[in-house]
Amino acid sequence: MRLFIFAIGGTGSRVLKSLIMLSAAGVKPLDESGQKIKAFEIIPIIVDPHKSNEDLKRTDVLLSNYSTIRRRLYGDSDEAEGFFATKISTLRSIMKDTSVNLTDTFIFNLSTVEKCKFRDFINYDTMSESNHALTSLLFADYQLENKMNIGFVGSPNIGSIALNQIKDSDEFKAFANILTNDDRIFFISSIFGGTGASGFPILVKNIRNAQNLNVANKEFLRRAPIGALTVLPYFNIQHTDDGRIDKADFIVKTQSALQYYNETLTNDTDAQINELYYLGDSISSLPYQYDPGENGQKNNAHLIEMIGALAPLKFAGTPDYKLRDQNGYPLKTAAYEYGLETDTNEVTFKAFGASTRHLLYNDMVKFHLLYMYLKNGFEKNIGKGYTQDAPEIRNEFTATDFYRTLDTQFFTAYVDWLGEMRNNNRSVNLFDYLSADMNNVISGVGTKKTWVGHKSISCDSFLSEMNRLSRDNKSYSAGHEEFKLFDLFNRAADNLLPDKYENIN
Amino acid sequence: MRNLILLAFGIVFTILFLIFPTQVYENFYFSQGFSDAMYNGSMYIVVAIITAAIAWVAAVIYYYVINSVKFDRWWHWLIILVITILLAPTVSWAYTDYDMAQQNYMYDKETFYFELLNMCVAAVLFIIASFSIRWWSSNCRHTPIPQ
Numbered sequence: 216m217r218l219f220i221f222a223i224g225g226t227g228s229r230v231l232k233s234l235i236m237l238s239a240a241g242v243k244p245l246d247e248s249g250q251k252i253k254a255f256e257i258i259p260i261i262v263d264p265h266k267s268n269e270d271l272k273r274t275d276v277l278l279s280n281y282s283t284i285r286r287r288l289y290g291d292s293d294e295a296e297g298f299f300a301t302k303i304s305t306l307r308s309i310m311k312d313t314s315v316n317l318t319d320t321f322i323f324n325l326s327t328v329e330k331c332k333f334r335d336f337i338n339y340d341t342m343s344e345s346n347h348a349l350t351s352l353l354f355a356d357y358q359l360e361n362k363m364n365i366g367f368v369g370s371p372n373i374g375s376i377a378l379n380q381i382k383d384s385d386e387f388k389a390f391a392n393i394l395t396n397d398d399r400i401f402f403i404s405s406i407f408g409g410t411g412a413s414g415f416p417i418l419v420k421n422i423r424n425a426q427n428l429n430v431a432n433k434e435f436l437r438r439a440p441i442g443a444l445t446v447l448p449y450f451n452i453q454h455t456d457d458g459r460i461d462k463a464d465f466i467v468k469t470q471s472a473l474q475y476y477n478e479t480l481t482n483d484t485d486a487q488i489n490e491l492y493y494l495g496d497s498i499s500s501l502p503y504q505y506d507p508g509e510n511g512q513k514n515n516a517h518l519i520e521m522i523g524a525l526a527p528l529k530f531a532g533t534p535d536y537k538l539r540d541q542n543g544y545p546l547k548t549a550a551y552e553y554g555l556e557t558d559t560n561e562v563t564f565k566a567f568g569a570s571t572r573h574l575l576y577n578d579m580v581k582f583h584l585l586y587m588y589l590k591n592g593f594e595k596n597i598g599k600g601y602t603q604d605a606p607e608i609r610n611e612f613t614a615t616d617f618y619r620t621l622d623t624q625f626f627t628a629y630v631d632w633l634g635e636m637r638n639n640n641r642s643v644n645l646f647d648y649l650s651a652d653m654n655n656v657i658s659g660v661g662t663k664k665t666w667v668g669h670k671s672i673s674c675d676s677f678l679s680e681m682n683r684l685s686r687d688n689k690s691y692s693a694g695h696e697e698f699k700l701f702d703l704f705n706r707a708a709d710n711l712l713p714d715k716y717e718n719i720n
Numbered sequence: 721m722r723n724l725i726l727l728a729f730g731i732v733f734t735i736l737f738l739i740f741p742t743q744v745y746e747n748f749y750f751s752q753g754f755s756d757a758m759y760n761g762s763m764y765i766v767v768a769i770i771t772a773a774i775a776w777v778a779a780v781i782y783y784y785v786i787n788s789v790k791f792d793r794w795w796h797w798l799i800i801l802v803i804t805i806l807l808a809p810t811v812s813w814a815y816t817d818y819d820m821a822q823q824n825y826m827y828d829k830e831t832f833y834f835e836l837l838n839m840c841v842a843a844v845l846f847i848i849a850s851f852s853i854r855w856w857s858s859n860c861r862h863t864p865i866p867q
Contacts, residue, residue, distance in 0.1 A: 600861075607866075675790060
């Protein structure tokens with residue numbers, strides 16, 4: 216299954232970042248029987264004119280690193296199991312028609328919007344006097360002067376006009392060209408800002424009214440299952456005199472937008488969205504720095520973003536008959552909310568409900584143990600046991616692009632992500648993420664009791680189990696080192712987790 | 721298949737050694753009175769059994785009982801080898817010394833040289849046993865050298 220994800224605005228990028236981390240851990244959508252969907256591909260499309268914002272840049276780099284690692288592990292196959300199993304592709308990479316000139320990037324090209332002030336974009340200076348007056352009523356002076364390369368700075372009224380140009384872009388045409396009847400579309404945006412709040416309904420409107428556009432596959436667009444995550448206020452922002460973005464406005468903006476969505480996207484007589492996930496938190500994050508300008512908006516990762524990343528996975532796992540009628544048209548909108556099992560300020564795995572734990576726990580723990588093993592044990596293990604079975608893993612392996620990307624870039628981002636969530640409010644305390652001791656690394660989960668204490672787990676436990684698995688599985692000799700290392704670790708972790716740790720699932 | 725061939729080779733080699741211990745030992749060390757006493761007292765076969773048993777048991781212990789990722793380097797294997805080449809001649813010496821004493825023989829110097837030879841025999845048998853059985857060890861199959 217292919218899922219096109221439009222990540223709109225800063226929140227879109229941050230939720231996407233969490234989705235990448237979960238995908239790296241091997242978290243995938245579950246089908247009705249609770250099994251992971253084998254062939255799952257995500258095509259993320261980041262829509263944000265504020266290209267220099269740090270959240271977007273971090274997500275873009277992370278997507279590239281993920282793709283590099285994933286390609287080396289599984290090639291172009293969309294069926295995979297284990298770490299980095301979900302295939303993540305750019306629009307360009309899945310296009311068959313190469314005559315369209317599209318940059319191979321995850322970021323939607325909004326060059327017509329980015330290059331100018333809003334007043335220039337709407338040709339304010341050449342308007343008639345009456346239009347001038349009307350425009351002045353609708354837009355404040357600072358909005359007219361807003362340079363859109365820093366986004367819409369909390370102004371959805373700007374975004375709704377500027378982002379309406381998307382339908383004429385090469386990217387949108389390419390997207391329409393690629394879309395098939397089996398594909399799904401998902402939107403991630405916040406409702407209390409500028410870019411996300413305005414971009415989401417406009418994109419949905421353009422997709423559902425594709426018959427009015429000059430694009431291919433209009434019927435696919437009209438019938439495509441569409442899901443969306445709408446993030447309600449969850450973060451706090453430092454108060455400044457600038458005042459273009461103010462937490463005090465978040466609730467008002469949210470109420471207005473919800474009303475608008477209700478009238479235009481989710482009403483029972485003309486539902487445009489198949490599934491809509493609402494997510495927010497009355498407990499605000501620690502205040503983020505107000506910095507909408509160049510290279511600004513580097514906000515710490517947050518629990519809401521991680522939970523938000525589950526929405527596209529749940530949507531992808533929803534069977535088709537719950538989304539479309541017999542003629543293939545969307546059913547009424549199903550709306551979802553999310554609640555923790557335990558309302559706590561320090562969120563461990565035990566605070567999640569059973570279905571979330573079932574989805575996340577094993578994969579996230581295995582990935583964290585992989586991180587710990589590669590950081591603390593792997594290099595010492597080269598020249599021992601499984602590393603000497605074919606294909607042999609030598610010291611040179613640690614200097615390959617694959618390993619350096621994983622070790623110095625992806626894992627650095629991973630630890631930053633954990634640390635940011637840990638130090639935010641609510642605090643996400645899944646792992647003692649700086650610890651090198653596997654016995655106590657899962658917060659609130661210890662190793663199993665024995666007659667004389669507790670079971671012990673370490674890098675040596677993994678080495679021993681991987682040695683055994685490698686001895687008994689000769690099929691690795693036909694593959695390459697990267698796959699052998701990851702697959703062996705995944706299988707070893709599958710065996711060790713239930714044996715060593717207390718079961719919380 | 722290669723592993724089974726190596727195991728078979730190790731077993732055949734050891735059995736041949738146990739069938740022809742006199743020829744092996746006397747080919748490398750012969751001292752008229754001492755060798756006659758060893759031969760007449762059927763001590764060669766007992767020493768051969770002791771040495772072969774210790775070498776094979778040591779290899780089994782290293783590869784399948786210890787079988788640890790903390791003890792899988794070539795120098796760990798070397799430690800077991802050294803223990804084997806010290807233990808086998810020591811047990812063998814205790815046996816021959818006792819048997820010689822029963823018969824009022826005094827071949828201390830010859831026994832010493834014989835046990836030096838037996839150290840080499842134990843080393844060879846331990847190496848052969850190691851390369852015969854290591855392939856199925858989960859953690860030490862690449863010790864002392866990679867497969």
